[in-house]
Amino acid sequence: MNAEWQRDNAVNFDLLNRFRTNPAGLRSLIQSFLTTTPDILRELQQSLQNRNDEHTRNLLHALAGSALNTGAVSLATLCTQLTQTEEIPTATSLPIASLIEQFDQARVILQRFSDDLPAEEQQVAVHSPGDRPWTLLLVEDHPSARQFVRLALADRYRLVEAVDGRQALQLAASESPDLAIVDLNLGPSRPDSPSGFRLLQQLSDQMPTIVLTVDQRPASIQRAIASGAWTYLTKSPDLHNLSVFVDVALARATDLYRGKAETNTLDIATGWLMATYRLDPHAARQALVRLASEKRCSAVEIAQELLDSHQLH
Numbered sequence: 001m002n003a004e005w006q007r008d009n010a011v012n013f014d015l016l017n018r019f020r021t022n023p024a025g026l027r028s029l030i031q032s033f034l035t036t037t038p039d040i041l042r043e044l045q046q047s048l049q050n051r052n053d054e055h056t057r058n059l060l061h062a063l064a065g066s067a068l069n070t071g072a073v074s075l076a077t078l079c080t081q082l083t084q085t086e087e088i089p090t091a092t093s094l095p096i097a098s099l100i101e102q103f104d105q106a107r108v109i110l111q112r113f114s115d116d117l118p119a120e121e122q123q124v125a126v127h128s129p130g131d132r133p134w135t136l137l138l139v140e141d142h143p144s145a146r147q148f149v150r151l152a153l154a155d156r157y158r159l160v161e162a163v164d165g166r167q168a169l170q171l172a173a174s175e176s177p178d179l180a181i182v183d184l185n186l187g188p189s190r191p192d193s194p195s196g197f198r199l200l201q202q203l204s205d206q207m208p209t210i211v212l213t214v215d216q217r218p219a220s221i222q223r224a225i226a227s228g229a230w231t232y233l234t235k236s237p238d239l240h241n242l243s244v245f246v247d248v249a250l251a252r253a254t255d256l257y258r259g260k261a262e263t264n265t266l267d268i269a270t271g272w273l274m275a276t277y278r279l280d281p282h283a284a285r286q287a288l289v290r291l292a293s294e295k296r297c298s299a300v301e302i303a304q305e306l307l308d309s310h311q312l313h
Contacts, residue, residue: 009073009074010072010073010074010075010102010105010106010109011070011071011072011073011074011106011109011110011113012071012073013071013113014071015069015070015071016030016070016071016113019151020117022151022155023117023118023119025147025150025151025154026114026117026151027114027117028147029069029070029144029147029148029151030070030110030111030113030114031114032143032144032147033066033067033069033070033072033110033144034107034110034111036066036142036143036144037063037066037067037103037107038103040059040062040063040066041063041096041099041100041103043059044056044059044060044063044096044099045096047059048096054188055187057083058185058187060079060082060083061079061083061185061213061214061215062141062142062185063075063076063079063099064076064079064080064083064214064235065142065145065183065185065213065214065235066142066144066145067079067106068214068235068236069144069145069147069148069235070106070110070144070148071110072102072103072106072110074102074105074106075099075102075103075106076214078095078098078099078102079099079214080214080216083214083215084216084217133156133157133158134156134157134158134178134179134246134250135157135158135159135160135175135176135177135178136153136157136158136159136160136177136178136179136180136181136246137160137161137162137168137171137172137175137177137179137180137181137203137207138159138160138161138162138180138181139161139162139163139164139165139168139180139181139182139183139186139199139203140161140162140163140181140183140212141163141164141183141185141186141187142183145183145235146161149181149212149242152242152243153242153243153246156243157243157246160175160177163186164186164187164193164195165186165189165190165193165194165195165198165199165202166190166192166193167193168180168182168199168203169194169199169202169203172203172206172207177207178207178208178250178253179207179208179209179210179246179249179250179253180203180207180208180209180210181209181210181212181246182199182200182203182209182210182211182212182229183211183212183213184196184197184200184211184213184215184220184224185213185214185215186199197223197224197227200224200227200228200229201227201228203228204227204228204229204230205228207253208230208249208250208252208253209228209229209230210229210230210231210232210233210245210246210249211224211229211231211232211233212233212235212242213232213233213234213235214234214235215234216234230249230252231245231248231249233245262300265300265303265304265307266285266288266299266300266303268303268307269288269302269303269304269306269307270284270285270288270303271284272306272307272310273287273288273306285299288302288303288306
């Protein structure tokens with residue numbers, strides 16, 4: 001690989017090199033970025049001419065995220081700077097030419113990088129037939145962003161993907177995912193297809209949620225947490241450790257749901273003792289604790305044994 005173009009600051013190769021063990025997936029990520037970005041740039045120019053500020057900001061967010069996913073840091077930085085301004089620039093002031101120039105520089109470098117990837121693909125880890133992998137719901141409307149998450153997570157988790165709020169809610173109902181990864185930039189909400197914080201709140205009522213977005217504004221972070229997000233991640237070239245955040249969220253969820261189940265078991269067993277032996281709540285709970293002490297086990301185990309023996313489920 002030519003060292004001169006690898007040193008070009010238009011592309012950060014640290015991210016790409018982490019995925020070299022999956023050349024086919026990495027090649028797909030790069031090609032997705034190269035084929036979709038010209039369309040975004042054309043749509044961005046049209047949106048500026050129409051003075052559609054919200055759509056323009058959404059397109060800049062999408063382009064920044066797509067560029068970050070492929071290491072095109074110069075293009076991503078320029079897009080991010082434009083989205084953080086108080087007012088979206090007009091068609092005459094927004095540097096479309098600079099965006100196109102940054103993309104062209106990245107395109108040449110990324111295409112060479114893609115051409116240099118080996119044809120062989122290493123086998124990724126597979127789950128044994130008896131294992132049930134965690135199911136993750138990915139809500140993302142941009143192809144290259146979805147491909148990036150596949151590269152980062154698909155060897156360890158089962159992914160189901162939605163491109164809008166309507167599809168996300170349908171998959172949440174049909175697939176019972178264990179966790180959702182949600183991009184807030186899905187365009188405007190519709191009555192049948194919520195987006196942004198509305199969708200996040202609905203999904204957070206059903207499962208743990210991780211926000212994955214280019215939006216770094218403190219107000220957005222605060223609003224996402226208020227809407228139920230467990231973790232708020234901004235897209236960056238350093239997001240190769242996405243699986244760590246997923247593992248932490250799943251572990252927290254497991255502990256939380258286990259705690260709720262144990263509390264429910266204790267409550268049912270306590271109620272049965274109160275009704276059967278006419279005990280008050282304190283005496284019934286103390287009876288469980290005393291039996292647990294005698295049998296050298298936990299009160300939850302005694303409660304579960306009681307429910308099993310009397311079929312109180």
